[in-house]
Amino acid sequence: xSRRREQLVAGKPNVIVFETYVSSPNEVRVHIxxxxxxxxxxxxxxxxxxxxxxxxxxxLSSLGDAYWVPPLADVVLALSARGSDVRNRHRGEQxxxxxxxxxxxxxxSAEKMAAMRTPVMPCHQYFEGPxxxxxxxxxxxxx
Numbered sequence: 508x509s510r511r512r513e514q515l516v517a518g519k520p521n522v523i524v525f526e527t528y529v530s531s532p533n534e535v536r537v538h539i540x541x542x543x544x545x546x547x548x549x550x551x552x553x554x555x556x557x558x559x560x561x562x563x564x565x566x567l568s569s570l571g572d573a574y575w576v577p578p579l580a581d582v583v584l585a586l587s588a589r590g591s592d593v594r595n596r597h598r599g600e601q602x603x604x605x606x607x608x609x610x611x612x613x614x615x616s617a618e619k620m621a622a623m624r625t626p627v628m629p630c631h632q633y634f635e636g637p638x639x640x641x642x643x644x645x646x647x648x649x650x
Contacts, residue, residue, distance in 0.1 A: 509647075522574050523550075527576075527604065535595060537604045554613050584608075585605065586608070588609065590637070593644055624648075630647075631647040
């Protein structure tokens with residue numbers, strides 16, 4: 508478990524922590540810190556629902572037991588016929604991350620999330636848009 512997480516939500520393994528940061532001069536990341544297999548399953552289920560076209564968009568700010576580090580206020584997962592992209596949009600002082608994928612893109616993302624559970628050990632996955640100005644989503648599990 509990271510020192511940063513301990514500072515923010517000590518002793519709360521079911522809380523998902525969402526934060527954005529600049530990892531290098533040309534790379535912005537959205538870090539999603541998950542410490543519970545149940546919460547990882549929840550994110551995977553959302554990706555699978557998007558891959559089936561059952562929903563068109565999900566605002567992760569609607570999840571319970573989440574801690575949002577300002578300025579990040581939401582991560583919106585959306586189905587797109589145009590393909591993959593991850594972008595941060597600024598709305599005043601807040602940042603909204605918009606992560607779009609095609610049906611097959613959400614299925615691939617769900618499979619990457621499922622692979623994180625086997626075996627249950629600390630790991631992370633990166634989800635990136637194809638454009639130079641895309642944001643990288645870093646999903647960390649038990650790190």
